[in-house]
Every structure is written in structure tokens, then in C-alpha cells.
Amino acid sequence: PIPSGITCAGDYEDRAAGMFDPATFAYLNGAGADGITARANRAAWDAIRLEPRVLADMRGADTETRLFGLNLAHPLMLAPVARHGLAHPGAECATRRGAAATGSLMVVSTQSSMAIEEVAACAPGPFWFQFYLQPRREDSERLLRRAEAAGCAALVVTVDAPVSGLRNAEQRAGFVPAGDCPNLDGLRPPVVRDLPGRGPTFLGLMDAAPRWGDIAWLKSRTRLPVILKGIMSPNDALRAVEAGADGIIVSNHGGRTLDTAPATAEALPRITRAIAGRIPVLCDGGIRRGTDVLKALALGAQAVLIGRPQIHALAVGGATGVAHLVSILRSELEVAMALTGRRSIAGIDAGVIWSSDGSSP
Numbered sequence: 507p508i509p510s511g512i513t514c515a516g517d518y519e520d521r522a523a524g525m526f527d528p529a530t531f532a533y534l535n536g537a538g539a540d541g542i543t544a545r546a547n548r549a550a551w552d553a554i555r556l557e558p559r560v561l562a563d564m565r566g567a568d569t570e571t572r573l574f575g576l577n578l579a580h581p582l583m584l585a586p587v588a589r590h591g592l593a594h595p596g597a598e599c600a601t602r603r604g605a606a607a608t609g610s611l612m613v614v615s616t617q618s619s620m621a622i623e624e625v626a627a628c629a630p631g632p633f634w635f636q637f638y639l640q641p642r643r644e645d646s647e648r649l650l651r652r653a654e655a656a657g658c659a660a661l662v663v664t665v666d667a668p669v670s671g672l673r674n675a676e677q678r679a680g681f682v683p684a685g686d687c688p689n690l691d692g693l694r695p696p697v698v699r700d701l702p703g704r705g706p707t708f709l710g711l712m713d714a715a716p717r718w719g720d721i722a723w724l725k726s727r728t729r730l731p732v733i734l735k736g737i738m739s740p741n742d743a744l745r746a747v748e749a750g751a752d753g754i755i756v757s758n759h760g761g762r763t764l765d766t767a768p769a770t771a772e773a774l775p776r777i778t779r780a781i782a783g784r785i786p787v788l789c790d791g792g793i794r795r796g797t798d799v800l801k802a803l804a805l806g807a808q809a810v811l812i813g814r815p816q817i818h819a820l821a822v823g824g825a826t827g828v829a830h831l832v833s834i835l836r837s838e839l840e841v842a843m844a845l846t847g848r849r850s851i852a853g854i855d856a857g858v859i860w861s862s863d864g865s866s867p
């Protein structure tokens with residue numbers, strides 16, 4: 507049962523904040539370093555103004571869309587988030603049930619609390635797998651085969667976190683990532699070598715970190731679409747196309763990696779311009795309202811992903827909470843489309859955005 511009075515994603519956040527110990531909430535809701543990028547993500551969506559349109563013919567309107575061969579009821583997806591078990595005993599299975607009930611694609615994290623096979627089995631319908639390339643190719647290959655065998659429909663390769671960002675809030679609150687990661691069972695962690703004068707980041711994690719060549723390798727090992735998550739630079743977006751990526755996700759990891767990186771709403775239009783329709787572009791970071799979704803689509807995204815709010819809804823209401831959250835955002839998107847006179851996802855273009863100087867977009 508959903509507690510009464512929950513009307514939007516922000517209400518779920520407020521309710522969830524009181525349910526966790528400070529250390530766990532610092533992990534689940536926190537950001538990198540000073541949180542500048544995380545705040546910028548929100549502020550940038552808020553700063554975009556929409557142009558209301560009236561008396562449009564909205565008969566037959568819908569939010570359906572198509573992505574990598576999948577027919578989706580709406581363009582709202584669940585971003586990969588590690589360790590759902592911290593938020594709810596049902597963990598990723600509860601999230602997946604909520605996602606399935608609302609026709610939203612869930613991207614299951616490599617660092618899920620439950621094994622990918624278990625998450626796959628607990629609800630019908632397609633899902634994607636977020637893939638961290640492993641320091642050793644044979645380990646990447648094993649993880650890949652597991653994800654394929656479990657039935658994932660696409661691989662989301664997260665490329666913006668070869669090292670964790672600075673997590674000062676977590677450190678202050680004393681968060682210790684407990685529990686192992688069932689998807690990485692039997693795989694070897696990166697070896698940190700010891701050389702005087704060089705720090706552990708460069709010696710260990712960056713020595714073993716994925717490089718562009720690994721994307722071509724992964725493409726050669728799978729027939730699944732490979733979508734790179736964490737692209738913020740137009741140059742990297744072009745490189746992703748060259749490397750054979752089937753799609754990209756404009757993301758700054760919810761502001762959890764490089765603090766002072768721009769908001770995704772700032773990067774998105776530059777990247778869609780560079781990509782020029784060659785591959786689908788998705789976007790996440792700070793999406794909390796249907797109007798945010800509309801704005802992302804107007805700037806050229808084909809779909810958006812929701813990170814922290816799914817964890818808030820999961821903590822408050824389990825599978826029902828997740829389903830409720832997605833339904834709220836979907837209804838909000840419909841309201842936003844109705845009031846900007848757009849009848850279909852394909853009909854959402856830059857024209858919905860109010861241009862402050864009066865020029866046409």
C-alpha cells in the first residue's frame with residue numbers, strides 16, 4: 507500500500523529520507539564531492555521554459571515509442587542503480603515487478619543485490635543489463651554470457667566510472683559498501699600494484715580500466731545492441747559511433763563521478779547535434795517531472811532514465827511504489843504533451859521550448 511499524500515517523485519524522496527540511516531541514505535541519494543553537478547542537473551531542467559500551445563487536436567494521442575526493436579508504452583526507463591537490497595528486502599525483483607507492471611524497461615546493474623538470472627526470472631518482459639567491462643577479458647566474457655543467457659535485450663556499458671568519484675558525504679557518514687556482488691561471483695577484482703610515488707588510482711584501477719578498443723572487442727563478442735552510458739563530450743559521442751556503439755546515454759552518473767561536469771541538459775543538445783540521428787541518444791540525471799521528460803525529448807533524446815527516484819519509491823512502497831512512480835511520471839508527461847499540443851513522442855521537437863530571445867529554435 508502506498509502511503510497517502512504521495513503525488514510526485516519529490517514526495518517519494520521526502521518520505522524515503524526518513525526511512526534510512528544517514529550512512530545508507532548518503533550512498534543512495536548522495537553525489538560526488540560538493541554535489542555541484544548533481545544540483546546542476548536539476549537546475550538545468552528547471553531553467554528551461556516551455557511554450558504553452560492551445561486548442562491543438564489531441565485526439566488519438568499516445569506516448570508510445572520504439573527503441574532497439576522494442577515497442578515501449580512510454581519513454582521512461584529505470585536507470586541502473588546498484589544494491590536495491592539496501593532499499594527494500596525484495597531488492598531488484600521488486601523493482602522489476604514494478605517496472606514490468608508499467609511497461610518500463612529496467613536496466614539491471616552489474617552491482618545488483620540479486621543475481622541477474624534471478625532478476626530476469628521474477629517478471630515477464632524485456633530488460634537491459636548494465637555491463638561493467640572487467641579488468642580481464644575472460645571475466646568480461648563470462649559476465650557477458652551470463653547476461654545473454656539470462657535474456658537481456660541490450661547491454662548498457664557504463665564508461666564514466668573507471669574509478670568512483672569522490673564520495674565525501676558517504677565518507678563523513680561512514681558508509682561501508684557491505685555484501686558481495688552476485689554478478690561478479692568468481693571474477694577477479696583489479697590488482698592494485700605498489701610503486702613508490704604513484705597513487706592507487708593510477709596504479710590499480712586506471713591500469714585496468716576499459717579503453718576504446720574494448721568497445722570494438724565487446725561488439726565482436728555479442729549480437730546484442732551495445733549502448734555506452736556516461737557520454738558527456740560531443741567528441742566522445744562521435745568516437746562512440748566510430749567504435750560501433752549502437753546508442754549512447756548522455757549521463758554524468760547523477761553527478762556521482764566528476765563533480766563540476768555540466769548538467770546533462772546542457773550536454774544533450776550538443777551531443778544530439780554531433781550525432782545527427784546516426785544512433786539513438788538517451789539521457790538521465792535529475793529527471794523528476796513529466797516536464798523534464800518532455801524537455802529531454804525536445805532536446806533530441808529518444809528516452810530518459812530515472813535513477814534515485816526509483817530507489818525512493820522502492821523503499822517506500824516496494825514493487826507497488828515503483829509502479830506508482832512510473833505511472834505518475836507517465837501521467838505528468840501526458841499532461842505536459844497536452845499543454846504543449848504534442849500528440850506523439852515523435853511530435854515533440856525543439857519547438858516546445860520557449861526561446862528567450864524570440865528566435866525560432
Ligand code: FNR
Nearest residue numbers: 534585586587588615664759760791792812813814
Ligand atoms: C547509480 N548509477 C549507476 N550507474 C551505473 O551505470 N551502474 C550502477 O551500478 C549505478 N549505481 C548507482 C547507484 C546509486 C545509488 C545511484 C543514485 C546511481 C547512476 C544511475 O544509473 C544514473 O545515471 C543516475 O542515478 C541518474 O541520475 P538521477 O536520476 O539519480 O538524478
